[in-house]
Amino acid sequence: MIKDIINNLDIDFEKAIIDNYQLKDGLYVKINERFEFFIYKKPKKDDKEKGLKDLKGNIRIEEYKWFAKRDYLSSYLNSNKAIDPPAKKIHSNNYLTLFAKAKEFNDENKSHFISKLYDGLKDFHIFTKREEKKIIESFKDYIFSENRQKDIENKKKKFLEIFDEIKEKKSLIKDNEYIKIFFDEDIKKYEKEANIYFVLKIFNKIETIKEIEGEIYGLSDFNMGLNAKKPYLTHKTRGFELPFMVKKDEVFLLKKLFDLLKYQNKPIDIAADKDKNGIFVVKHSKNDQAEITEFDILIKGNRLNQSFVYRYFLENKEEEEIKTYNSLFELIDKTLYNGTLKNNLFGDVYNKLAKELQNLIYLTRDAMLLIKKGDLKPLFVINKKYTDRFIEFYLRQNREDKAKEILNLELSLLNYQGDNMDIKKSLKEMENKIVSLEELSEDEFFILAGQIIRYLLNQSEKKDKRADMIEPFLRASKVKKLKQEIETLYFNYKHKIPLNFQKFNNALALVEGFGGDKVKKDKLLVGILSDNIFYKKDEK
């Protein structure tokens, strides 16, 4: 999977990481001949670069990249991989930087910083495992070179000079924000120093390094853990228990991928091309690291095989043509979910939404996700099974416009599958039958019942017509009950209906005379929402 993602992201990883790099809030110190102090606070709205200010309050956008590049290289991999265990106070990985929480900058810790950071990294004597010693041995020419040794002593001296000043400035930030000290050195030097740390620490555990067929492999450390309390994380039955070994020269690519994912806010959604597959990746953050929660390979392009036509069955409006899976998804999100689906595709649905809508999202979102992956079959199933519930939901909220939109969508989807329904024509036919008092088909009965309900409800003179007036009709599941409800409604409003309104009287008679069992709710809703025939003047 990891390889599939890397292969599909055709970008310069390093550049993308630095471009998106987010500094943490805190005090930043740049040391060359002088000491420069900056305070970073992540802005709420603006670009992240604008959060970097010097002590006078001037915005220093131009320094952001300088810090970002060095910060990225110098941060430790995670707290279990700090260079000063078990204290874990130093969060940087080389002697050119010192990252620590502000509260740690006190006199007691001064010697800790000196001994672990400067003295410890001078000869790397703090790394004592056999495998670690082997690696350090391979770097020994660099580590013990005179230049480097002298440089460390110099940096140590400078650090001691500035320590008290930094301690004073601590009050400018909160206790658990960072103080980060950087020596002004070339990025190449940073790379060299950080590299030793990464080689030592990049695998899950250094003891897992194995030579397999002449190549060095180690247990991956990215989205991979072997928590001793969860024995099944190892491959118990295979004999060789470590799940996933990475080659030494590939593991850095993995690190870059997960660093890139960390600053990725939206899911990665790359549609397939003619001769290339696409990918779909969703991640969340856990312990400040990216964790992949959803992955799939997309095999179809974004273009629909046959365009989808969104028809306005209920109004006289120009139809819309939709050509891509993504815009179909967006149309459905907008129509059915009021635009809330996008952000609720995974995990817990936002709990401030109406209960019924939350339920509907849980029930239908998997099928909707598949639209993005080029599979429409589940959508058709959902359309038949659940869209009426959406319509009822919006009717209860007194949002008839929305309910109409959904009915349009439902019928358009049925139409897309080849199931045609011409509302205007069937209304016309029904009208003729009413005039001649012919027997109605089952579908027509429910449409007509819907029309009568709508007409009667409109007779109400209440200023603000409430959604619960329609409730009994949405609840009726048996024809008998439905007819009773219509009767009650009729008796409420019959004083408003003209005595010789023949069309209505006929219609009511037809409905009363119908014998059936179960209510076809979809047709009833069509009747409620479509143009009302009782308002139309008879054509002569």
Place this chain on the structure above:
Amino acid sequence: MKALSFNLSGKFAHFKKPDVNSYAYFTYSHIHKIALLGIIGAILGLEGYKRDLKDYPEFYEKLKDFKISIIPKKPYFSKKMIYFNNSVGYASREEGGNLIVREQWLEKPQWEILILENETEEFKELKNRLFKKEFAFIPYLGKNDHFAKIENIKEIEFKRGEKDLVCVSLIPKNKAVLKKHPRFGEQFFYSEFLPVALKKKFLIYEYEEMILSSWIVECKDENYFEYNNENLYFI
């Protein structure tokens, strides 16, 4: 040329990708050669992975030279994340002893599997057992939660590929030269790094990028075969 052919399907399948384990276990989109050899091993009653590490497990040792072709009945099987608890007690030593497992499953996968005829005892035995439907162990699709359905067992005959045709089986990417698109039909392109071999002693997967597409593919080596006017590739 002759081959054994059968339909392999199931309600669900899960072919675990070993590369991440922290949030969920993901699945390959299609069955891969090693899982398939495992199924054949189960039919034959060969030994699988064991806790004491040998060079290779018996099934792999004996079957790794089998030439097989995997023909998906659909290019894409939908995947779904499944959550469940493993509460046997020894699954988690954390308080409560409950292990939450998230697994991505394939829904209703279905493949046609071809196994090229060879001279080995194992092949004869396999043919025998398939036709008699006498399997030593119950075959499953990646996990024993997902029983495999094996049906439509037959012996088929076909010839070596000569023409450039659509390749309906999985094929290594570096073996496929895409020529052009057929004029009709839906376009798709699937590719994924799938396990194709095991490393000796360590038994970790070796990968190769496999593809499945609607393209007409150039028929260029002896692993191509023509069957029902389509090309197949044996891996």
